[in-house]
Amino acid sequence: MAKIELKSLEHRYASSRKEKDSFAIEDLNIVWEDGTANALLGPSGCGKTTLLNIISGLIKPTSGSVLFDGVEVNDRPTRERHIAQVFQFPVAYDTMTVFDNLAFPLRNQGKEGNEVEARVNEIMELLDLGSLTAMKASHLNPAEKQIVSLGRGIVRKDTVALLLDEPLTVIDPILKLDLRRKLKLVQQELKLTIIYVTHDQHEALTFADHVTIVRDGFIVQSATPEELFLHPRTPFVGYFIGSPGMNTLRCEKTSDGLEIPGSSLSLPSAIASRADKLKGRIDLGIRPEFVETSAEERSDWNRFTIQMVDHAGAYQVLTLQSGSLQIKARVEDHSISKEGDPMWVNFPSEKTNLYADGERVAP
Amino acid sequence: MRQRPWLFLLPTLALMSISAFIPLMAVINYSLHTIFAGSTPEFVGLQNYADVMGDAQFRGALLRQLTFSLLALLIEIPLGVGIALCMPRKGSAVGLSLVLLGIPLLIPYNVVGIVWRLFTQSDIGVIPRFLAVLGYDYNVSLDATDAFMTILLVDVWHWTPLVVLLAYAGLQAIPQTFYQAAEVDGASAWKTFRYVTLPKLRSVLTLGLLIRFMDSFKVYSEPLLLTGGGPGNATTFMSLFVARKAEAYELGYAGASSIIYLYVVIVMSYILFQFINRSPEERRA
Numbered sequence: 001m002a003k004i005e006l007k008s009l010e011h012r013y014a015s016s017r018k019e020k021d022s023f024a025i026e027d028l029n030i031v032w033e034d035g036t037a038n039a040l041l042g043p044s045g046c047g048k049t050t051l052l053n054i055i056s057g058l059i060k061p062t063s064g065s066v067l068f069d070g071v072e073v074n075d076r077p078t079r080e081r082h083i084a085q086v087f088q089f090p091v092a093y094d095t096m097t098v099f100d101n102l103a104f105p106l107r108n109q110g111k112e113g114n115e116v117e118a119r120v121n122e123i124m125e126l127l128d129l130g131s132l133t134a135m136k137a138s139h140l141n142p143a144e145k146q147i148v149s150l151g152r153g154i155v156r157k158d159t160v161a162l163l164l165d166e167p168l169t170v171i172d173p174i175l176k177l178d179l180r181r182k183l184k185l186v187q188q189e190l191k192l193t194i195i196y197v198t199h200d201q202h203e204a205l206t207f208a209d210h211v212t213i214v215r216d217g218f219i220v221q222s223a224t225p226e227e228l229f230l231h232p233r234t235p236f237v238g239y240f241i242g243s244p245g246m247n248t249l250r251c252e253k254t255s256d257g258l259e260i261p262g263s264s265l266s267l268p269s270a271i272a273s274r275a276d277k278l279k280g281r282i283d284l285g286i287r288p289e290f291v292e293t294s295a296e297e298r299s300d301w302n303r304f305t306i307q308m309v310d311h312a313g314a315y316q317v318l319t320l321q322s323g324s325l326q327i328k329a330r331v332e333d334h335s336i337s338k339e340g341d342p343m344w345v346n347f348p349s350e351k352t353n354l355y356a357d358g359e360r361v362a363p
Numbered sequence: 364m365r366q367r368p369w370l371f372l373l374p375t376l377a378l379m380s381i382s383a384f385i386p387l388m389a390v391i392n393y394s395l396h397t398i399f400a401g402s403t404p405e406f407v408g409l410q411n412y413a414d415v416m417g418d419a420q421f422r423g424a425l426l427r428q429l430t431f432s433l434l435a436l437l438i439e440i441p442l443g444v445g446i447a448l449c450m451p452r453k454g455s456a457v458g459l460s461l462v463l464l465g466i467p468l469l470i471p472y473n474v475v476g477i478v479w480r481l482f483t484q485s486d487i488g489v490i491p492r493f494l495a496v497l498g499y500d501y502n503v504s505l506d507a508t509d510a511f512m513t514i515l516l517v518d519v520w521h522w523t524p525l526v527v528l529l530a531y532a533g534l535q536a537i538p539q540t541f542y543q544a545a546e547v548d549g550a551s552a553w554k555t556f557r558y559v560t561l562p563k564l565r566s567v568l569t570l571g572l573l574i575r576f577m578d579s580f581k582v583y584s585e586p587l588l589l590t591g592g593g594p595g596n597a598t599t600f601m602s603l604f605v606a607r608k609a610e611a612y613e614l615g616y617a618g619a620s621s622i623i624y625l626y627v628v629i630v631m632s633y634i635l636f637q638f639i640n641r642s643p644e645e646r647r648a
Binding site for chain 2: 085
């Protein structure tokens with residue numbers, strides 16, 4: 001196991017047309033501590049896979065360095081980095097049995113006989129693959145193939161880190177649970193440094209202790225799932241994390257305090273006073289979970305109209321409108337909401353984030 | 364209503380009967396008669412088949428044909444895959460190499476025969492001259508081995524590009540992830556080829572093998588134009604043999620040998636197909 005560090009990393013793909021080269025990653029710095037479960041979360045095409053391939057050595061970065069336990073490995077070829085990587089599309093060697101698949105990386109290291117057998121059996125037991133030992137990999141379903149591919153990754157004892165590149169994308173929803181459970185198990189048993197790449201926030205937040213949000217090759221925020229939820233550093237993080245994402249309202253400072261253009265909303269004085277000392281463009285961010293609602297009139301709250309009610313099983317998501325302003329609110333109570341009804345709304349100051357020029361300002 | 368599917372199949376069936384079924388029936392009919400020019404056909408049952416099977420010339424042609432086709436496959440398939448592996452995967456070089464490979468495929472059979480006759484002609488051909496420099500006395504019209512190998516060489520030159528194109532298309536379709544995984548697993552270049560590339564090429568190679576087998580089994584214009592089937596019978600392959608008999612107006616005999624010939628092609632193709640479509644493990648079992 002190892003601590004993995006990326007320093008001033010930059011990567012650009014040479015474009016075939018003689019336009020400006022496109023950056024996949026720009027000046028990126030990050031540390032993943034030894035034995036931790038981490039996630040790399042971002043929209044498709046933000047450079048996540050590029051980053052993984054740089055760590056495993058499948059891509060050479062344009063500049064910057066990759067360090068394993070403080071040692072630069074930029075010039076080390078993939079096979080010498082001892083990285084385990086599970087790809088988006090399950091890879092299994094179809095002509096081999098499940099056993100031979102797992103033994104493959106060990107045999108490639110020149111190991112043979114009992115040593116291989118003992119280790120492979122150990123991993124098969126861990127991953128619950130025992131019943132499939134002699135089965136040809138071509139007969140496996142995608143989820144099983146993905147587990148085999150995970151097994152191939154962790155079978156070597158010298159594995160430095162496990163990289164997972166959207167490993168659940170092509171897996172059936174029911175089998176996803178099983179695979180996710182196995183990933184967790186592997187993490188707990190083997191204390192591996194895991195980097196899990198995904199665009200699915202649910203996967204990232206449930207799996208990792210530490211989540212890094214990437215956008216357009218930049219790290220936007222790197223924090224615990226709770227921190228990302230409560231204090232998103234930018235409106236993008238707020239919107240990207242959460243379902244539905246955070247409400248972001250553009251504000252304007254006036255002589256009387258803070259105003260939201262296009263609506264006649266009055267904001268609590270606590271928020272207005274926090275905004276007082278801010279400069280530049282100001283945004284207010286509040287999660288739908290934290291928007292307080294009341295079907296009965298409340299004197300200092302704002303009146304909205306219910307535009308839409310989305311049922312999501314245990315809760316409802318209301319789309320509320322006031323003037324040209326629309327926000328989402330999440331309510332647990334099913335009885336109160338009907339489209340067209342009025343709804344009184346409050347933004348509690350302690351749950352409201354303020355952003356100056358797109359950056360969160362601590363209260 | 365239950366007849367409706369047949370209605371839709373009718374055009375295809377009509378075309379097939381014109382192009383395949385009716386001629387085949389005609390040949391089978393010939394094969395059961397003794398036909399000589401001018402005389403009335405006489406029904407002889409399976410006599411022609413017995414004659415053909417007892418004919419040493421026929422058996423010689425069949426054995427020669429099998430040897431030729433197997434050698435052609437043994438050379439063309441690995442060579443084709445090898446060339447495909449060496450071909451560029453992107454950039455303008457792709458187009459250029461595809462065009463260069465396509466050239467032999469675009470040349471008509473008779474032109475191929477004539478061009479290679481010029482190449483191999485003992486007095487003016489480049490091949491005899493070149494081999495003479497190396498100290499080898501090459502003579503396509505006198506030496507049986509030279510003649511056989513020359514036809515084989517022409518076939519390899521003419522048809523390996525087809526295997527290359529098939530293999531190349533197959534290679535392009537293998538997702539990069541498989542190679543990345545092999546790299547992460549520390550596989551050597553050979554193991555990557557053995558466990559990733561080859562299994563993924565299996566279906567296109569099956570196709571290539573069958574096409575090449577059936578085609579090479581029908582080789583006709585090259586030996587006709589280059590060697591005329593000689594020296595002796597050294598390059599008298601099956602279709603040349605049958606054609607000779609038909610030209611001699613022994614239609615019953617030619618018909619019977621054609622049917623046996625067709626039967627051998629079908630059986631051999633089936634065996635090959637079965638062989639490739641079962642993995643090594645299944646074969647062992």
